Amino acid sequence: MNKLTARIDKERLLLALAAPVLAVVAALVVTALVILATGKNPFEAFNDMLSYGSASDSQIYILNKATTYYLAGVAVAVGFRMNLFNIGVDGQYRIAAFFAAVVGGALHLPGPLQIIVVILVAMVVGAMWSGIAGILKTSRGVSEVISTIMLNSIATAVIAYLLQPDKLGQLDDAGTLVSTKSLPKSSWFFTFNAGPAGELWGFIVIAALVGVAYWFVLGRTRFGFDLRAVGRSESAAEASGVGVKKMVVTSMVISGAVAGLVGMPTLLNDSHAFSNDFPLGVGFTGIAIALLGRNNPVGIAIASLLWGYLERTTGHLELIGYDKEILGVIQGVIVLCVVIAYELVRRFGLRRQQQRVGAELAAQAAATATDEKLEVAR
Amino acid sequence: MHALCGENGAGKSTLMKILYGMQKPDEGTITVDGTEVAFSSPADAIARGIGMVHQHFMLADNLTVLENVALGSEKLYGIGGRARAKIREISDAYGLGVRPDALVEELGVADRQRVEILKVLYRGARTLILDEPTAVLVPQEVDALFDNLRELKSEGLTVLFISHKLGEVLSVADEITVIRRGTTVGTADPRSTTARQLAELMVGSELPTPGARESTVTDEPALAVSGLRLTATDSDGVVREVLDGIDFTIHEGEVLGIAGVEGNGQAELVEAVMGMRTPDSGTVVLGGRDISHVPTRTRRESGIGYIPEDRHRHGLLLEAPLWENRILGHVTETPNSRRGLIDARAARLDTERIVEEYDVRTPGIEVTAASLSGGNQQKLIVGREMSHHPKLLIAAHPTRGVDVGAQAQIWDQISEARREGLAVLLISADLDELIGLSDTLRVMYRGRLVADADPATITPEELGSAMTGASSGHLDHEAVGASAPEGGEEG
Incomplete structure (x- = not known):
């Protein structure tokens, strides 16, 4: 039982992190496409963001x-x-x-x-x-x-x-x-x-x-x-x-x-x-x-x-x-992706949990089936 | 006519959803009239002549019967005279007695159900699935429904019928399938099976007997309600009396059962006692203390346990884990909190105990309440409320939508607590439950307590007739049928 709750917890944590990570990744992809569409190199841009962002000032x-x-x-x-x-x-x-x-x-x-x-x-x-x-x-x-x-x-x-x-x-x-x-x-x-x-x-x-x-x-x-x-x-x-x-x-x-x-x-x-x-x-x-x-x-x-x-x-x-509008694009896409990703992950998590509860109960039922028979016999 | 029985969480609803195309099976086949079919939506099922009457009616109150029936299938017979003629034709053919131009909001529960059935027939269904059709009906209405269903059967239609109520299943079905934990555990012939055998097949073990019991009623009043009156403004702006002149006393160790067709003020009475509604006048006294004007939380703290009618709306936080649900309603009490702070450790431990003692079937206490089946959710609620040793337990439909096994268990717990001096206000639509558990019975009709009865002698039929307002006063076994004078004590 303890093992199981621990597993659910770990999975819940994973699910909680999945949505924002998914959203940010999706936003990066969309942004890259937008930059590409303006005829510039997205990787150069990301590279610059990375090096400039890590400067101490x-x-x-x-x-x-x-x-x-x-x-x-x-x-x-x-x-x-x-x-x-x-x-x-x-x-x-x-x-x-x-x-x-x-x-x-x-x-x-x-x-x-x-x-x-x-x-x-x-x-x-x-x-x-x-x-x-x-x-x-x-x-x-x-x-x-x-x-x-x-x-x-x-x-x-x-x-x-x-x-x-x-x-x-x-x-x-x-x-x-x-x-x-x-x-x-x-x-x-x-x-x-x-x-x-x-x-x-x-x-x-x-x-x-x-x-x-x-x-x-x-x-x-x-x-x-x-x-x-x-x-x-x-x-x-x-x-x-x-x-x-x-x-x-x-x-x-x-x-x-x-x-x-x-x-x-x-x-x-x-x-x-x-x-x-x-x-x-x-x-x-x-x-x-x-x-x-x-x-x-x-x-x-x-x-x-x-x-x-x-x-x-x-x-x-x-x-x-x-273009400076890139900022608006990234932020907008992140927010949109977040909303969608949370809902997807929430539904997935709920279904998964219900399945797990069902499976666990079926296993319990199988285990107690023999006891039950004994009870009936009594 | 085929009946499907099973415990809650046994998979009846899931099976029905698959048959009606609302869910897809992982494997297995469905065969209709000899051809194998695969439904991906209810529309496919309807096209194959399968129709479903849901437990909760899906009607628009502010439209007429005609409009409700035609809604969504305007292409069949239009929305005018042709549709009206068709409705009359179906209604007459099966003796449904549906008036196409009546407003749905003016119809009673039984009539609404007939509209639902007609809606399905209108769409050309040859196989009807009815999900717990009798849950909301009084005995007389149930009989009428069964007459309608027999009519349908004699016209060559197939009826698939889901119910918890074994007596009804036996009286109406031609064949019974029992499922448990997702698999078919047996079929039964209603002519050679007793309700008890059927119930045992459903739970998979022998049933505990309610048994003869001695009265535990004391002289010590636990809850005294007097002169309670509540008015509410309905959607048309008209002020209606929802409760009027409600007087009753429940003693320690007594179960007071309130019978009545739903919507006659029972829910409001519960909410008034709980402090969720403010009555216009009247007093509520709990164990000698006037609690008429104290907030809900104080009432709970002073010893009211509450098993709500609608556990999803009032009893649980569906998306919260079980242990947080264990705290709900008792956040200020031990072991849930200390000095204003939540004691999550103690609450978790106590949840483990409840899960153990009340046989809540769950893999753990960190799963959300939504992932449990209805019966197990209810067991958790019962366990939670009992854990705080209430003086008064308000149990509104405590076994609604709960399987036979859990039902017996909940009854046992109520009876046991009653032996220890608990007072219970029991509200139920299940007349057998009311008669079986109560020490005193009152009938509620249009916001008033119109009749009382002795559970030792009364029959469900007699109670049922009082529930429709046909009789009032003291219901005596012999005198039933005739209307006794108001408050009369004829013997």
């Missing part, structure tokens, strides 16, 4: 990018785990970063304290923004997909309105960029100095902690069990005693709080102010990353590194004469 860049992506992936994954599609991570992180930047620029607290305040403001704003969608869903039955998309637009409008020179923004010296007041130097987040390769953002530590917390809360606590139960079957969870409505709002709020962190690496480690060139669309990247990483904390980390890697290396391809 590229690696720092990739890690920094991945920090942001990881947080976005986790924010989306929290929703995914209970079947909530939080498309609004994008608006949540932007509005959170904006208000955090405003608060950070206005306060002059001792460094560490100010950092904590800024981070907390971001989390609270993000949580409130997504909480609106949660409350709309539970009280009025509005699909979170619709409401979060609309909240994204509203967030964009709110930021555009407030980020004007006569409101909360200020024009830079060149007169081209509007931004919030810069954070005082004392409240910049620490970085790791990697010499000529650049600086590694210290926020990667926070991202790792968020990953650990995500794993622990969902996998090890009652709350996490309840949350996953709702994701797997809302009706069964309700019958088991989970307050589904409360859970919807809670998980939306958590998702939003994590989303609030998404803008923090950029704000605290890089830009130190919210300007109108603050990164856009990271929330949507988070959806792709959560999908690719299977909502698994390690998987999401790998996916965000892959995303950072692709962005870095395809950016360089442009310099040697390839």
